[in-house]
Amino acid sequence: MSSTGSGGDTTSGESGGFTTGSDEMPETGGLSGSAGDDGTTTGTGSACPSESLEGSTSGTTLGRTNTASGSCGGDQASDQAFEFTAAQDGNYTFSTDGSDFDTVLYVLDGEQCGGPELMCDDDGGDSTQSRVTVALIEGQAVVVVVDGYSDQSGAFTLTTSSQTADGCNPAVLGDPLPVSEGGLTSGSSHEEGSCGGADAPELVFEWTAPEAGTYTIHTTGSDFDTLLYVRDHSCIGEELGCDDDGGPSTQSSLTLALVANQNIVIIADGYSDSSGTIVVTIES
Numbered sequence: 001m002s003s004t005g006s007g008g009d010t011t012s013g014e015s016g017g018f019t020t021g022s023d024e025m026p027e028t029g030g031l032s033g034s035a036g037d038d039g040t041t042t043g044t045g046s047a048c049p050s051e052s053l054e055g056s057t058s059g060t061t062l063g064r065t066n067t068a069s070g071s072c073g074g075d076q077a078s079d080q081a082f083e084f085t086a087a088q089d090g091n092y093t094f095s096t097d098g099s100d101f102d103t104v105l106y107v108l109d110g111e112q113c114g115g116p117e118l119m120c121d122d123d124g125g126d127s128t129q130s131r132v133t134v135a136l137i138e139g140q141a142v143v144v145v146v147d148g149y150s151d152q153s154g155a156f157t158l159t160t161s162s163q164t165a166d167g168c169n170p171a172v173l174g175d176p177l178p179v180s181e182g183g184l185t186s187g188s189s190h191e192e193g194s195c196g197g198a199d200a201p202e203l204v205f206e207w208t209a210p211e212a213g214t215y216t217i218h219t220t221g222s223d224f225d226t227l228l229y230v231r232d233h234s235c236i237g238e239e240l241g242c243d244d245d246g247g248p249s250t251q252s253s254l255t256l257a258l259v260a261n262q263n264i265v266i267i268a269d270g271y272s273d274s275s276g277t278i279v280v281t282i283e284s
Contacts, residue, residue: 048113049143053082055160061146061153068113068145070106070120077104077148081113082158084144086136090236093161093192094144095131101154104147105130111141118142122149133192135236168235170206170265173282181205182222182268182279191267193229195242200227200270203278204235207266209258216283217266218246218253224276227269228252235265244271 048067061078069075086092096103106120118134125131128149136142146156168191173179185201192198209215219226229242240256247253250271258264268278 049081049083049111049145051082053084053144053158053160056158057082058155058157059146060155061148062155064153068106068108068143068147070104070145070147071117072106072120072122073104073149074106074145074147076151078153079145079147080156081143081145083111084142084160086138086140086142087162088138089136090162091133091135093131093133095125095129095159095161096146096156097126097129097131097159098157099129099146099155101152101156102128102149103130103152103156104149105132106145106147107132107134108143108145109140110143113143113145115143135238168204168265170204170235173205173207173266173280175210177210178281178283179207180279180281182277184277185268185270185275189269191235191269193227193242193267193269194239195227195229195244196271197227197229197267197269199273201275202267202269203280205266205268205280207264207282209260209262209264212258212260213284214255214257216253216255218281218283219251219268219278220247220253220281221279222251222268222277224274224278225250225271226252226274226278227271228254228280229267229269230254230256231265231267233263233265237265240264 061080064078066078068079096105104122107118108115109118119132121130121132146158173181183203185203187201189200191202219228227244230240231237232240241254243252243254268280
């Protein structure tokens with residue numbers, strides 16, 4: 001069992017989409033091993049990455065070598081690395097949920113394991129599983145490494161999902177303030193914020209700030225436990241905020257400083273798998 005808090009240890013090298021983190025670059029992940037005479041780092045005897053990833057896969061790190069490590073762990077455990085190429089611009093989520101040991105998961109930029117780390121996570125998934133979300137552009141190649149906490153290894157499941165602009169069609173909200181809109185959330189989940197929403201259906205809205213100022217967006221009046229998150233400019237833009245219970249009871253509320261004519265996308269979502277009638281209100 002790793003010694004992280006409830007949210008797990010997630011470090012981010014870049015902001016983008018709804019993956020947020022420190023403005024400082026974390027330690028660079030990459031190959032484990034010693035430096036050769038030419039200053040390069042050598043691995044410990046296994047190809048890295050070992051195969052391509054096109055969707056979801058399963059395998060085992062048992063019997064494999066320790067070829068790489070991340071800033072949040074993996075320096076003592078065997079691992080398996082996959083090369084992945086983004087089909088289009090979007091936010092890509094990789095998860096080890098369903099694996100049978102305490103995993104560490106990290107994403108390195110480029111086609112080789114020596115690239116800079118984009119994201120590393122220990123316990124951000126279910127229980128001691130790992131989950132990372134990174135913003136990628138079309139054709140960008142990354143290496144996804146399934147690793148273990150401490151020296152743990154075992155059978156793993158690696159799943160891939162994405163959120164792209166093509167799959168998001170927000171309803172446009174107009175003027176004047178206050179603006180209030182709502183509806184019934186039903187069906188499957190297509191969006192997820194940093195504070196949740198992976199298992200609940202959502203409604204998506206687009207709104208443009210008429211002038212520079214501070215605006216409050218909330219779900220007061222909804223009939224279930226809501227989540228609310230806002231992205232800048234588009235469905236795959238940087239997350240500006242995510243809230244679970246910042247409003248009355250189990251309702252959500254975010255207050256954001258926006259510039260004149262700033263376009264935002266508002267996702268009204270549910271806690272866990274909750275759904276129902278949701279109301280979104282924007283006030284200045």
